[in-house]
Amino acid sequence: MPTPAHRTIAPADLSPADFYQYLIGAVAPRPIAFASTISAAGLVNLSPYSFFNVMSMDPPILVFSPTSRGRDNSAKDTLQNVREVPEVVIHICDYALVEQLSLASAEYPAGVNEFVKAGLTEATSNQVRPPRVAECPAAFECVVEQIIELGDAPGHGNLVICRVVRAHFREDILLAGKPGVDPLKFEAVSRLGGDWYSRLRPENLFTVARPNRQLGIGFDGLPPHIRExxxxxxxxxxxxANVEREALPTPAQIAAARTEPLVAYLLNKHRADPAEQQKQLALLAQQWLAEGRVQEAWRVLLIDLS
Ligand SMILES: Cc1cc2nc3c(=O)[nH]c(=O)nc-3n(C[C@H](O)[C@H](O)[C@H](O)COP(=O)(O)O)c2cc1C
Incomplete structure (x- = not known):
């Protein structure tokens, strides 16, 4: 396969604002933390942050990053609040809440409660002082363990490291009979570049088989006519390549594949043209691979056409 052309950019070649467009367009989709915080004076704030992710299983750690304001390098209210009261409730919103989440990102003056502006309901948290958004399908009450400043220029990040102490999940998004969230029932929204968002939809979901524990043969173990x-x-x-060597088809299985009606038909139809036979078998194998029939795909690909 030919390697595609790439554009190579050094961050210093562009303004930070222009390079940022590449960063947020390519690092996508990003999950969104809807963060509820409170000031020492008791003023509540609620804002979305897509510089966000889970970073540790034990302890359970979430991180997000309010950048300093581009216009004057000042700290956003969320950052100011977690410096004063090191606690936060991080919510995950679904599609039904995305417009309210966006509304809460408006730069209201410090002290304006975005719960009120965005029409959301405050619920009392169990372990921390900031309130929880009752409407959100998932919420994590966290204590802030550390805040790391990532620079000093306008737009620099401030990594807020949060340890989860309680979590809340709307019952209808949970898996039945085992721990976890059902991706088919949770329409989480995430952020891309520009004004783009994405939404989890069942038709966009798929699973990928985990790498074989027995260790597959790898690309370098594929016969050249397959790899090329x-x-x-x-x-x-x-x-x-995820199939281990011991599981590759035996000569008897390959011989049997040759006599399967569809395979025999294709081989016979193109008997004068081995290149076409190979192409047809590759197309058949491709269809079977898409259906998860990896062993059958291997069998037809190993048929000797010489
Ligand atoms: C979906 C979304 C994601 C955002 N992600 C971030 C982010 O990761 N970091 C950031 O500093 N601002 C981000 N913003 C902008 C802040 O939400 C916005 O500056 C907000 O006014 C900050 O509020 P505060 O000053 O009340 O904390 C995002 C906005 C939206 C709509």
């Missing part, structure tokens, strides 16, 4: 096929894609080859 101009039909099979990188995803197809990776599925084939």
């Amino acid at each position: 096929s101009n039909i099979l894609t990188g995803n197809d080859l990776a599925r084939l």
Whole structure:
């Protein structure tokens, strides 16, 4: 496969604002933390942050980053609040809440409660002082363990490291009978570049088989006629390469594959043209790989056409 052309950029070649457009466009989709905080004086704030993720299982750690304001390098209210009261409730919103989440990102003056502006309901948290958004499908009450300033220029990040002490999940998004959230029932929204968002939808979800614990043969173990096929894609080859050597088809299985009606038909139809036979078998294998029939794909790909 030919390698595609790339544009190479040094951050210093562009203004920070222009390079940022590449950062947020490419690092996407980003989950969004809807963060509720409170000042020492008791004023509540609620704002979204897509510089956000989970960073540790034990302890359970979430991080997010309010950048300093580009216009005057001042600290956003959320950052000011967690410096005063090192506690936060981090919520995850679904599609039904995305416009209210966006409304809460408006730069209201410090002291304006975005719960009120965005029409959301305050629920008392169990372990921390900031209130929780009752409408959100998932919420994590956290104590702030550390704040790391990532620079001093306008727009520098401030990494807020948060340890989860309580979590709340709307019952209908949970998996039945085992721990966890059901991706088919949780329409989480996330952020891309520009004004773009994305939304989890069942039709966009798929699973990928984990790498074989027995260790698959890898791309370098694929026979050249398979690895160099101009039909099979990188995803197809990776599925084939995830099979361990001991599980590859035996000569008897390959011989049996040759006599399967569809395979026999294709071989017979193109008997005068081995290149076409190979192409047809690759297309059949590709279809089977898409259906998860990896062993059957291997069998037809190993048929000797010489
Ligand atoms: C979806 C979304 C994601 C955002 N992510 C961030 C972010 O990661 N960091 C940041 O500093 N601002 C981010 N913003 C902008 C802040 O939400 C915005 O500056 C807000 O007014 C800050 O509020 P505060 O000053 O009350 O804390 C985001 C806005 C939206 C709508």
